[in-house]
Amino acid sequence: MPKTSIIITFIKNEELSHLLRTLHSVIQRTPVKLLEEIILINDNSHKEDHGMILQNYITTIFNETSIRLLFSNDSLGLQRARLSGFKLARGEVIVPMDSHMEVQEGWLEPLLDVIQQDPRTLASSYLDWMHIDENDSWTYKHGPSTWKTYFEWNFDFGFQDSNKEDIEARQNDVTAPVVSPMCIGSNWAMRKDVFEDIGAFDEQMKAWGGENIDLALRVWRCGGRVLNIPCSHAAHLEQSGQREYRNNQDWSSLMEYNYKRIAEVWLDEYKKYFYYYRPELSAVDAGDLSSRRAIKEKCSQKYNRDFSWFLKEVYPELGIPGGEDNLAWDGVSTKPFLFAL
Structure with missing residues (x-):
């Protein structure tokens, strides 16, 4: 199986204990022969424990593992910080990971297995959840292993269970991969050369948000496939107040810009349905889309x-909306129906 580079980015509000928990789980639960390196990207955090304290811990505790701690003097944002790590990666396969995760035993091997079968595969772990209370006490909750990752015409993104036919077809092999339209933002695996061949990340997209939609659409349209792998699980830490940024107008503006770039390039003539549900984005400047x-x-x-x-x-x-192949559709919204003129 190919060796893997894992890229973990973190910012100033990341607790050192959460980052170390992530590192311990990766190192303890990933076969040495499959781990090329771990690349840590410090995205302009000047916290004391994100510098020499972290470096000394890595040197002392993880001295037999190849871990590179890199510092950015500019706040790159999640997507660009990850991209800087991808460019430096030495492994054949790249895996982006959040800095507050816990991978499970056997998480990597099934991802690499389907990539070996088809090198243009993006293989994604299933997400479980960890919750932490005010006493720093952790609760682990297992998620299902039949979900697909999806998006709506307005680019709302989420998870839904496989349909009845798909579930019945997998009864003889519940470990079989689940074909998915979309991927999650982290804990996916992909060959580095294929990732670069289909355009890596859009370097003009800002901060984070929408890059998983953009990536999955490119994988599918550039000869690949997106698979969710039931035998690969990793838990994501949900913290109190973690999603408050979504109420921030600046973050919303960045998301709108990113979404506009995706719609203008990858939805073709179907982008009119995106703008029906997101009319406020019609006037947004999406920048240079030529590349x-x-x-x-x-x-x-x-x-x-x-x-x-x-x-x-x-x-x-x-x-x-309005019926199959109805590209002349002009939606009219009533509650609770949409109909076509």
Whole structure:
């Protein structure tokens, strides 16, 4: 199996204990022969325990593991910080990971197995949850292993169970991968050369938000597939107040900019449905899209997969507002119905 580089980014509000818990779980539960390195990206955090204290701990406790601690003097944001780590990665396979995770035994091998079968695969772990209370007491909650990752026309993103037919088809092998339209933002594995071939991350997207939608659409349209792997689990720590940033107007503006870039490039003529649900984004300046459109054109010529193909072959559940193939649709919203003119 190919060796893997794991990229973990962190910022100033990350507790050192949570970061170390992540590192311990990765090192203890990942076969040495499959781990090329762990790259830690300090995204402009000047906290004392994120500098020499962390470096001394790594040197003392993890001295037999290749861990590189790198510091950015600029606040890159999650996506660009990860990309800086991907560029430096020596492993054949890259895995982005949040700095507050706990991987489970056997988490990596099944991801690498499906990548070996098809090198253009993006293989994703299933997420469990860890909750922490005011006494720093942890509770681990297992999530299901049949979910698909999805998005709506307005780019709301989430998880839904597989349909009845898919679940019945997997009864003889509950460990079989689940084909998914989308991927989660972390704990996915992909060959580095394939990631770069399909355009890596959009370096003009800001902070974070939407990059998983952008990546999954490119994987599918550039000859690949997205699989959720039931035998691979990792828990994400949910902390009190963790999602308060979503009420911040600055963060919302960055998300809108990112979403606009995705819609303009990858939805083709179907982008009108995105703008119906997000009309406020019609006037947003998405910046220069020429390099991303060039990637789409290259993939279209080689694999002949447009967004219409994606809707038919990968994600028919998304549906077409107003009826199948109704590109002349002009939605009118009533409660609780949408109908077509």
